[in-house]
Amino acid sequence: xxxxxxxxxxxxxxxxxxxxxxxxxxxxxxxxxxxxxxxxxxxxxxxxxxxxxxxxxxxxxxxxxxxxxxxxxxxxxxxxxxxxxxxxxxxxxxxxxxxxxxxxxxxxxxxxxxxxxxxxxxxxxxxxxxxxxxxxxxxxxxxxxxxxxxxxxxxxxxxxxxxxxxxxxxxxxxxxxxxxxxxxxxxxxxxxxxxxxxxxxxxxxxxxxxxxxxxxxxxxxxxxxxxxxxxxxxxxxxxxxxxxxxxxxxxxxxxxxxxxxxxxxxxxxxxxxxxxxxxxxxxxxxxxxxxxxxxxxxxxxxxxxxxxxxxxxxxxxxxxxxxxxxxxxxxxxxxxxxxxxxxxxxxxxxxxxxxxxxxxxxxxxxxxxxxxxxxxxxxxxxxxxxxxxxxxxxxxxxxxxxxxxxxxxxxxxxxxxxxxxxxxxxxxxxxxxxxxxxxxxxxxxxxxxxxxxxxxxxxxxxxxxxxxxxxxxxxxxxxxxxxxxx
Amino acid sequence: xxxxxxxxxxxxxxxxxxxxxxxxxxxxxxxxxxxxxxxxxxxxxxxxxxxxxxxxxxxxxxxxxxxxxxxxxxxxxxxxxxxxxxxxxxxxxxxxxxxxxxxxxxxxxxxxxxxxxxxxxxxxxxxxxxxxxxxxxxxxxxxxxxxxxxxxxxxxxxxxxxxxxxxxxxxxxxxxxxxxxxxxxxxxxxxxxxxxxxxxxxxxxxxxxxxxxxxxxxxxxxxxxxxxxxxxxxxxxxxxxxxxxxxxxxxxxxxxxxxxxxxxxxxxxxxxxxxxxxxxxxxxxxxxxxxxxxxxxxxxxxxxxxxxxxxxxxxxxxxxxxxxxxxxxxxxxxxxxxxxxxxxxxxxxxxxxxxxxxxxxxxxxxxxxxxxxxxxxxxxxxxxxxxxxxxxxxxxxxxxxxxxxxxxxxxxxxxxxxxxxxxxxxxxxxxxxxxxxxxxxxxxxxxxxxxxxxxxxxxxxxxxxxxxxxxxxxxxxxxxxxxxxxxx
Numbered sequence: 001x002x003x004x005x006x007x008x009x010x011x012x013x014x015x016x017x018x019x020x021x022x023x024x025x026x027x028x029x030x031x032x033x034x035x036x037x038x039x040x041x042x043x044x045x046x047x048x049x050x051x052x053x054x055x056x057x058x059x060x061x062x063x064x065x066x067x068x069x070x071x072x073x074x075x076x077x078x079x080x081x082x083x084x085x086x087x088x089x090x091x092x093x094x095x096x097x098x099x100x101x102x103x104x105x106x107x108x109x110x111x112x113x114x115x116x117x118x119x120x121x122x123x124x125x126x127x128x129x130x131x132x133x134x135x136x137x138x139x140x141x142x143x144x145x146x147x148x149x150x151x152x153x154x155x156x157x158x159x160x161x162x163x164x165x166x167x168x169x170x171x172x173x174x175x176x177x178x179x180x181x182x183x184x185x186x187x188x189x190x191x192x193x194x195x196x197x198x199x200x201x202x203x204x205x206x207x208x209x210x211x212x213x214x215x216x217x218x219x220x221x222x223x224x225x226x227x228x229x230x231x232x233x234x235x236x237x238x239x240x241x242x243x244x245x246x247x248x249x250x251x252x253x254x255x256x257x258x259x260x261x262x263x264x265x266x267x268x269x270x271x272x273x274x275x276x277x278x279x280x281x282x283x284x285x286x287x288x289x290x291x292x293x294x295x296x297x298x299x300x301x302x303x304x305x306x307x308x309x310x311x312x313x314x315x316x317x318x319x320x321x322x323x324x325x326x327x328x329x330x331x332x333x334x335x336x337x338x339x340x341x342x343x344x345x346x347x348x349x350x351x352x353x354x355x356x357x358x359x360x361x362x363x364x365x366x367x368x369x370x371x372x373x374x375x376x377x378x379x380x381x382x383x384x385x386x387x388x389x390x391x392x393x394x395x396x397x398x399x400x401x402x403x404x405x406x407x408x409x410x411x412x413x414x415x416x417x418x419x420x421x422x423x424x425x426x427x428x429x430x431x432x433x434x435x436x437x438x439x440x441x442x443x444x445x446x447x448x449x450x451x452x453x454x455x456x457x458x459x460x461x462x463x464x465x466x467x468x469x470x471x472x473x474x475x476x477x478x479x480x481x482x483x484x485x486x
Numbered sequence: 487x488x489x490x491x492x493x494x495x496x497x498x499x500x501x502x503x504x505x506x507x508x509x510x511x512x513x514x515x516x517x518x519x520x521x522x523x524x525x526x527x528x529x530x531x532x533x534x535x536x537x538x539x540x541x542x543x544x545x546x547x548x549x550x551x552x553x554x555x556x557x558x559x560x561x562x563x564x565x566x567x568x569x570x571x572x573x574x575x576x577x578x579x580x581x582x583x584x585x586x587x588x589x590x591x592x593x594x595x596x597x598x599x600x601x602x603x604x605x606x607x608x609x610x611x612x613x614x615x616x617x618x619x620x621x622x623x624x625x626x627x628x629x630x631x632x633x634x635x636x637x638x639x640x641x642x643x644x645x646x647x648x649x650x651x652x653x654x655x656x657x658x659x660x661x662x663x664x665x666x667x668x669x670x671x672x673x674x675x676x677x678x679x680x681x682x683x684x685x686x687x688x689x690x691x692x693x694x695x696x697x698x699x700x701x702x703x704x705x706x707x708x709x710x711x712x713x714x715x716x717x718x719x720x721x722x723x724x725x726x727x728x729x730x731x732x733x734x735x736x737x738x739x740x741x742x743x744x745x746x747x748x749x750x751x752x753x754x755x756x757x758x759x760x761x762x763x764x765x766x767x768x769x770x771x772x773x774x775x776x777x778x779x780x781x782x783x784x785x786x787x788x789x790x791x792x793x794x795x796x797x798x799x800x801x802x803x804x805x806x807x808x809x810x811x812x813x814x815x816x817x818x819x820x821x822x823x824x825x826x827x828x829x830x831x832x833x834x835x836x837x838x839x840x841x842x843x844x845x846x847x848x849x850x851x852x853x854x855x856x857x858x859x860x861x862x863x864x865x866x867x868x869x870x871x872x873x874x875x876x877x878x879x880x881x882x883x884x885x886x887x888x889x890x891x892x893x894x895x896x897x898x899x900x901x902x903x904x905x906x907x908x909x910x911x912x913x914x915x916x917x918x919x920x921x922x923x924x925x926x927x928x929x930x931x932x933x934x935x936x937x938x939x940x941x942x943x944x945x946x947x948x949x950x951x952x953x954x955x956x957x958x959x960x961x962x963x964x965x966x967x968x969x970x971x972x973x974x
Contacts, residue, residue: 046590049815051589051816052691055688055724055726095810096812279858284695286725286726
């Protein structure tokens, strides 16, 4: 080996800015409905279009939701919600400023705990504040640009992690976002839909040589609209920066966009100078007072948070921490699990089924569990039918797929498809005919060629069109083998 | 008989109500007057004759049917062009909003409509209410009815001149640093800036949000009070409007001013105040004392910082408020320029006038990182001190009396090259905006054929005492009865 130079090792630092649209009926500063999508520019008014003369009026529920989130993230709550103007020009920003919070965020100094392959870690949160969303810029095939203001003025919560960053890997970045989403959906402040942009995350990433005190130049990644994209994006960016430094190049301070198809980040905007936002207090809004009694009330009304639910699921149902993690990924998952497990009395089977078949189908159909037509009652019925042998595990999959598709009760589907045959006499008759048709195989099996067992079971299944109870078939076969050997 | 266009707003209201005249006759008489006087004064940017006659007919129909009619039914009015009127162009005196028709009414517009007032037109003003002479209008200056070579004051110069020449019985202006009171003084009418929060700003195109306030302009204190009555009150659409005890015009017009304690701040009577103006104000104080009030000199030591404070705060807020004029959604979109930035730059370059650009630049600078503490934050602190000075004064006095403007109307173009002299026109009115308190200007004398205005300032939300003092003075003097002789 030429020389014995040890290659420099680099450590990553990852901070995160997360924006979550709040689940309010109306927008942040006007009465327009807060909803996703729709015909462009059908949910706007003089206020969210920033027409001359219009004035904002703060949505109090939005303030309450941010207090709720800040409490769930262990933040201190500011006694007032004061708004500031963040000034910049962009076509999707109708007033030329965004109403936001600058020096007095509603929540500050919080944290949340994550667990990744590197072990447990506490991620500190610097601030949680309230602002308004912008419109959406669309580039038309004609080459023109158009703006849809339906999203303009939607209440938006920004959650920023503390500096210096606590996270150092893509795994941790994803774990943070998964946990944050679990909390926000659990407390009902966000629907957490990354693919619709109601939950958006912008990690900022830097690397530095191991042992170095100074942080490297950071880049920011946008356009990450799934957990997977976050993981891949951060991983790619860490690697890109390390490669640059190893080559002797420097990292430029810039905003990069994640290109899912190419699996890499691409330059969007160079940020050599800090943008000048000219913040000042919003003169059109009076500060909203958040008194202690109100904070106490909001705190008292917080539901069980994912961390607590996770611990309880492990204790109460004997699940592994990893399983409990999955089943507390959103409040809807936890509720679904507990309802189904309670009804069928088999937590283990419920957990397996949810993490396997249910997750698979939801993924394939790109649905949230809330949208699933087959509810926890259906799953409980299905698992009970498997347990008491009315249907086989294999058959259950088909029944479940049908129930998932149509919402029909599993019992009705199973009845139509024909239930499982467990009756010993009926199965015995089938077995007789299979032995009669395959005498050589039967003899070999009885002589100890265990491999032939699968073949025999398969023949019985074939004759019963899959309805034979496989456990019962096995039992019968063993019984006969024991008899045949005599 | 006195022509309809010379009669007071209250008279016209009563005459329509009693059936002495129809609302249509009143509207038509004023439209005729507009046709007669506009070539001389250029007070209006738009005359909405058809809409006005339709509104007037609706009043007459309602009355003939015996239906209830509003408190201002049939009263002809004009609105400063910074107040949104549904479907009627609202330009703010700026090219950048030329032809822009708001899809909604300002709260004050809606309230006046509901009260049955008949809007005859939109009044000229300095661009985005930035100015003291109405010379900054992109649509040309308005002329002072008392001397057509002079400015009417500003920024609500059109609203003032229209009332002074009898084009309308009353109007609304907006006042950020004196823009109602100063033109009222220069045109010899009554102009009231209410307490900040008394009148909804919803639909008032913002100049400096923390200072802007809409208020009435009329030929008598009572008429102004009636207008205020119709527009005041909490508005759920304006988070800075206040749920204060309601203002009632009648009670402000009742009772005398015996025992009223008047403070005369010396800072407003010193250098820079023209001799005849100072004399007229002293005479007015004596007249008030003759009615039973007591007067005493007092001091508002920080008030002299109002001008500097104002020229930080107002441009800072304006620089942000005016960012929305980017050519994307409304108003002028200039050709040329590449991409969004280019389009925005070209539109703003072509659409804004010089004074507006200057204030945007000053405000942008004042808000910039590194300057924020030295300018904007410091100005806010000074504003607090000014407010405290007023609080202290109002512990001893019920009202404070000063000149409205240190001089009478100046010539058109006379101060165009002297921005400081122009801005000094507001030196007496700015402090009330800083403190948020009400201030009214009423005629109190003449100098070389031009009116002198007396300013009376009161406690927050005490328009009643302020106007009672103004009304008592008015009843005891003849200044408010003088009329300019334009196109008569």
